[in-house]
Amino acid sequence: MKTTVESSGLPADAFSAKCPTRQVLDHIAGKWTILVMDALTEGTMRYTELSRRIEGVSQKMLTQTLRSLEADGFVTRTIHPTIPPRVDYDLTSLGRSLAEPISALRQWTEHHINEIEDARRQARGARACPADHERPLRRLARPLAALPKRPNTTGMRALRRLARHRTRRRLGRP
Known part of the structure; x- marks a missing residue:
């Protein structure tokens, strides 16, 4: 049985460009979203802990990702009234339900990385000829x-x- 989108009354269909599920799927499939969600499965984290855990993420991208995850209801942001202010991020129940398939995807990637790199090398080797770089x-x-x-x-x-x-x-x- 298909879920009906309340705002439009139409069935949820991620293949349809007009369906809101497409926007959510685009957001969930983002590189930083997957890494932030997976990092938060370890428990409540502060902003600096997240930025240290996820190497290579810029301050701007981490902030944008956390704000959009909070807006979608996947993450809660708790501000503690201390000096300096302490902000904690944690997964909501909706976020925890999404974290399980995201963790499985990360684990699958880590398990199959050698096969993927072999395939990439073979693809590059098939395209290359001796003087291609010149x-x-x-x-x-x-x-x-x-x-x-x-x-x-x-x-x-x-x-x-x-x-x-x-x-x-x-x-x-x-």
């Missing part, structure tokens, strides 16, 4: 060297300089 340089160097000289265009000068450098490298000159 071809883009030759293609780029010719048109850039033929660019008209414009004294006030710094970007064009940089492109010409790059073309000369690539040409010299190809010819074996320093």
